Amino acid sequence: MTMRSWISLYALLIRTSIRSRMQYKFNFLLGTLLAALIQISEFLMVAIVLYKFGAIQGWSMHEIGYLFAVMTLSKTIYRMFADEVHHLEKYLVNGELDQLLTRPMPVLLALLPQKFRLMPGEILQGGFLLWWSLDGMMADGQISWVAVPYTLLIIGTGAVILFSIGLATATCGFWMTRITVLQNLTEDAARSAAQYPLTLYPKWMISLLLFAIPVGLVNYVPALYILRGELGGWILPLLAVAALFCLLLSVRFWQYGITKYQSTGS
Amino acid sequence: MLYFTLASKAYARNLQYRGAHMVHNIASAMFGFMYACIWIGLGADHALGEYGTQGMVAYIAFTQSALWVTSFITNGLGIPQTVRTGHISLDLMRPVHLFPHLMAREWGQIAYQFIYKSIPIYLVYYFVFSIQLPGTLTSYLYVAIALIGAAYLSICMNYLIGASALWTTESSWLYWGNHAMINLLAGFFIPIEWLPSWLQTIAWLSPYPYLLYVPTRLYLGFGDASYLWGTLFWCVLLTLICLTATLLLRRKVEVQGG
Amino acid sequence: MIEVSNIRKEFRTPVVKQGRFSGLRTLFTREYRLKEAVRGISFQVEEGEFVGYIGPNGAGKSTTIKMLTGILHPTSGHVSIGGLSPHKARREVVRNLGVVFGQRSQLWWDLPVIDSFDILARMYGVRETEKVKRMRQFAELLDLESFWATPVRKLSLGQRMRADLAAAMLHDPDVLFLDEPTIGLDVNAKRNIRQFLKRLNTEFGKTILLTTHDMDDIEQLCRRVMVINDGQLSYDGTVRSLRDTIGLPTVITVTYRGAFHIPEGYRISKEASEPELPIRLNIIAVEDHTVTIEVNRKEIHTLDILNLLAQWGELADVDMQDPDFEDVIHKVY
Numbered sequence: 001m002t003m004r005s006w007i008s009l010y011a012l013l014i015r016t017s018i019r020s021r022m023q024y025k026f027n028f029l030l031g032t033l034l035a036a037l038i039q040i041s042e043f044l045m046v047a048i049v050l051y052k053f054g055a056i057q058g059w060s061m062h063e064i065g066y067l068f069a070v071m072t073l074s075k076t077i078y079r080m081f082a083d084e085v086h087h088l089e090k091y092l093v094n095g096e097l098d099q100l101l102t103r104p105m106p107v108l109l110a111l112l113p114q115k116f117r118l119m120p121g122e123i124l125q126g127g128f129l130l131w132w133s134l135d136g137m138m139a140d141g142q143i144s145w146v147a148v149p150y151t152l153l154i155i156g157t158g159a160v161i162l163f164s165i166g167l168a169t170a171t172c173g174f175w176m177t178r179i180t181v182l183q184n185l186t187e188d189a190a191r192s193a194a195q196y197p198l199t200l201y202p203k204w205m206i207s208l209l210l211f212a213i214p215v216g217l218v219n220y221v222p223a224l225y226i227l228r229g230e231l232g233g234w235i236l237p238l239l240a241v242a243a244l245f246c247l248l249l250s251v252r253f254w255q256y257g258i259t260k261y262q263s264t265g266s
Numbered sequence: 267m268l269y270f271t272l273a274s275k276a277y278a279r280n281l282q283y284r285g286a287h288m289v290h291n292i293a294s295a296m297f298g299f300m301y302a303c304i305w306i307g308l309g310a311d312h313a314l315g316e317y318g319t320q321g322m323v324a325y326i327a328f329t330q331s332a333l334w335v336t337s338f339i340t341n342g343l344g345i346p347q348t349v350r351t352g353h354i355s356l357d358l359m360r361p362v363h364l365f366p367h368l369m370a371r372e373w374g375q376i377a378y379q380f381i382y383k384s385i386p387i388y389l390v391y392y393f394v395f396s397i398q399l400p401g402t403l404t405s406y407l408y409v410a411i412a413l414i415g416a417a418y419l420s421i422c423m424n425y426l427i428g429a430s431a432l433w434t435t436e437s438s439w440l441y442w443g444n445h446a447m448i449n450l451l452a453g454f455f456i457p458i459e460w461l462p463s464w465l466q467t468i469a470w471l472s473p474y475p476y477l478l479y480v481p482t483r484l485y486l487g488f489g490d491a492s493y494l495w496g497t498l499f500w501c502v503l504l505t506l507i508c509l510t511a512t513l514l515l516r517r518k519v520e521v522q523g524g
Numbered sequence: 525m526i527e528v529s530n531i532r533k534e535f536r537t538p539v540v541k542q543g544r545f546s547g548l549r550t551l552f553t554r555e556y557r558l559k560e561a562v563r564g565i566s567f568q569v570e571e572g573e574f575v576g577y578i579g580p581n582g583a584g585k586s587t588t589i590k591m592l593t594g595i596l597h598p599t600s601g602h603v604s605i606g607g608l609s610p611h612k613a614r615r616e617v618v619r620n621l622g623v624v625f626g627q628r629s630q631l632w633w634d635l636p637v638i639d640s641f642d643i644l645a646r647m648y649g650v651r652e653t654e655k656v657k658r659m660r661q662f663a664e665l666l667d668l669e670s671f672w673a674t675p676v677r678k679l680s681l682g683q684r685m686r687a688d689l690a691a692a693m694l695h696d697p698d699v700l701f702l703d704e705p706t707i708g709l710d711v712n713a714k715r716n717i718r719q720f721l722k723r724l725n726t727e728f729g730k731t732i733l734l735t736t737h738d739m740d741d742i743e744q745l746c747r748r749v750m751v752i753n754d755g756q757l758s759y760d761g762t763v764r765s766l767r768d769t770i771g772l773p774t775v776i777t778v779t780y781r782g783a784f785h786i787p788e789g790y791r792i793s794k795e796a797s798e799p800e801l802p803i804r805l806n807i808i809a810v811e812d813h814t815v816t817i818e819v820n821r822k823e824i825h826t827l828d829i830l831n832l833l834a835q836w837g838e839l840a841d842v843d844m845q846d847p848d849f850e851d852v853i854h855k856v857y
Contacts, residue, residue, distance in 0.1 A: 009646040016632075016639040020675065034439045041446040045455050049304075052460045053312045056304075099630045101595040103647060104619040113643065114632070181286070184293040193300045200307035201300070259597075262535060263590050 006105070010113050017116040035121025043068055043129060046195065059197045062140075063227055065133035068195050070151065070219040072126035074158030075191060076119050082163055083117040086187070088170040089179050098263050107258055108167075108251070143227060150226045153236065157243040158218035164246035165190070165213055171250070171257035190215045217242055268362065269370035276374030284382050291383060295390045298330035301455055302395060317457070321486060324398065327391035328482045329454055334383040335376055336416035336477045337448050341441045343368040343421065345428025354432075355519050364515070365425060365508050372421050400487055408491055412481035415497035419473050422504035429511045432518050447472075453479030473500040525699060525731045526569040526592065531601030533562040533587050561587040563755035564601070569733060571698075574725045576746035576763070577735045578853065584755045585735045589703050592733070593623050605699060619648065622692035626704035629688055631676045637687050638672045641694060648695035655694070662690035665720055682713030689720060700724065702734045706741055718744055739853055751853075767847060773806070773818035776829065777843045780813050784837025805829065813840070 309319030431437040451474035483489035594610030751759035
């Protein structure tokens with residue numbers, strides 16, 4: 001199957017998913033509203049600290065908002081398109097992966113179109129926060145409009161990096177089966193940590209978050225350049241390369257892991 | 267006696283997974299470690315009120331451990347699941363009241379989590395951050411009472427969340443909403459007095475501060491025993507609400523015919 | 525069409541530790557127990573055959589099916605489907621396979637049935653005109669139209685199974701693997717499904733391999749049956765000769781018009797009569813006008829028995845009951 005026909009297949013899935021979600025309007029609106037509310041309360045935790053202390057390690061309220069928004073949007077893209085990678089455990093425990101192995105395409109490409117998850121609450125919250133922080137920093141003259149395309153770019157590379165981390169973690173499931181605990185560490189804890197400037201943490205933890213579980217590359221490192229003019233313009237293409245490298249590495253790991261798959265049941 | 271059996275069964279059921287839970291504790295400890303780092307970083311530039319940096323680290327260490335007693339309990343006490351499977355009508359048929367029945371089970375769960383989660387996680391922080399323990403015996407007593415009260419409040423709140431499953435299929439968002447409120451209003455990460463005043467007012471009108479903030483204040487030696495009257499007030503109020511909810515729930519199940 | 529030569533499959537399962545810190549120790553040590561699920565199975569299936577594959581739970585049925593469909597790699601041995609190995613050329617092979625697991629659905633849980641078909645059609649590159657043609661055909665054969673727009677999670681088990689079967693046939697595969705397709709269905713639903721499978725085999729010439737615990741499936745659909753027991757094939761042949769091999773007795777009840785006489789030597793008992801008699805048969809019961817006997821039809825021709833029975837008196841009616849297939853299978857397991 002060609003890449004183009006796979007994309008048209010995926011587009012079809014997105015259309016049908018949205019249509020079937022819309023059939024239950026009340027549940028859809030309620031879910032959206034609550035997701036947005038939970039997201040906002042999560043950001044309020046950070047906002048209150050800023051409100052009380054003004055800045056965190058020299059990072060202003062707008063800058064922290066930016067870190068937070070980029071992370072939220074990258075994660076949202078990853079989870080909208082590849083939610084089933086995060087839920088691989090279900091496929092391993094119930095043996096549902098068997099079904100995917102009977103499809104005439106690589107298993108990963110068969111897994112992704114199993115579900116498209118619409119996350120309007122997260123998009124609303126992340127988008128609003130991003131607009132608010134960019135607008136504030138432009139008004140202060142800290143950044144120019146160039147920051148906007150740069151930001152869109154790094155949200156994309158960030159999604160690729162988060163997807164790679166998620167995929168590598170899920171692959172461990174071929175050996176461990178149960179992976180929620182591991183995901184707690186590599187996905188939830190790591191992502192929460194990168195919602196703040198990494199300089200808060202001890203050295204070993206910074207290197208961990210930059211090289212081992214590279215969530216720092218999603219928002220912190222690009223923000224150093226886009227918002228504060230540190231590092232240099234070369235960092236953006238380098239990030240794109242790093243993201244592709246992560247993707248390649250995790251896909252290779254996945255391909256190896258899948259040969260270790262032991263179907264459950266008799 | 268029945269209630270004790272229910273509780274000890276729930277406790278023993280968890281024992282078989284304690285190895286995996288110990289590994290999970292490492293993940294949980296990482297979260298607290300991260301929050302502590304944030305406060306240490308902030309403490310480098312700012313005075314952290316009456317707590318000081320060391321005090322805020324102890325604050326985080328205590329709330330993170332207490333979470334396993336007062337927040338991370340069974341989603342809706344397991345009622346949403348029994349509603350889905352239709353087991354709820356069986357549970358209502360039993361000659362014991364649903365509320366104490368589920369509560370007894372949850373106490374067993376909480377006792378397990380206290381011993382195999384709260385304590386190990388606290389010990390990690392104790393050694394990593396060399397935390398000071400309270401000096402007097404009375405403060406231990408107050409902390410214990412506050413924690414037991416908080417656990418009871420949490421059971422009541424989850425009972426109500428669970429009961430809502432009879433009216434909406436989406437009761438899981440209530441559980442997550444409850445967690446968001448705990449993060450914000452219970453002093454999970456930021457002491458309540460640092461919230462904007464309007465949020466403080468909302469917080470103190472709710473039972474949330476009694477879940478984490480009050481036990482932690484008592485533990486740090488900042489509060490006095492008068493806090494505990496608030497805990498008692500909410501315990502009584504929520505008990506009444508839970509009993510009323512059971513009546514409504516029973517009627518609902520009878521109308522639906524199981 | 526399908527060629528299987530000497531496949532074996534071993535599973536390694538970690539040994540769960542007992543006692544103190546058992547969870548931790550299990551996590552950090554690597555001690556395995558080897559389980560041989562399939563131990564050297566070989567067979568061939570020709571194009572257009574309808575083969576039943578039966579055996580008790582845990583005998584290795586599903587493991588075999590999973591190896592045939594490329595889900596599991598055999599520890600040793602070879603599989604070839606249409607000349608290709610499902611392990612080396614998985615994608616080409618599965619394009620020509622339809623697979624149905626009775627216990628799980630391959631449809632999208634939250635989406636209406638018709639949407640699942642649209643997605644599957646894209647997945648297998650089925651052309652729009654063919655898709656429409658086939659779906660019209662299936663809708664008629666399996667009566668799908670009444671629930672086209674229903675989300676899969678709201679279907680009854682029978683409806684879901686029908687939809688799943690149609691989904692497996694959407695890309696018009698030549699070979700169909702069915703793992704317990706009638707499990708948990710009521711009598712009506714089972715009949716519908718069987719009729720559909722029968723037509724697929726006879727009218728469209730599909731090669732079908734079916735595992736089941738329902739012996740009626742086998743009796744009504746398959747000409748050939750393979751029995752797996754403890755990882756090995758214990759029988760491979762026609763359903764008819766399976767019956768004969770086991771040699772369960774046929775029960776014959778004859779009604780005589782008027783009086784009848786049973787010659788000396790035939791006793792009424794549960795045990796077989798003495799060998800020196802011309803025909804070995806066993807009289808179970810004698811009533812006013814009827815005699816009930818048991819006989820092994822593999823040893824004696826039916827006509828010979830009837831001739832013998834006619835010598836005893838004037839025959840009014842004969843009723844023959846072949847052994848129940850469930851009992852035959854019970855014997856093989």
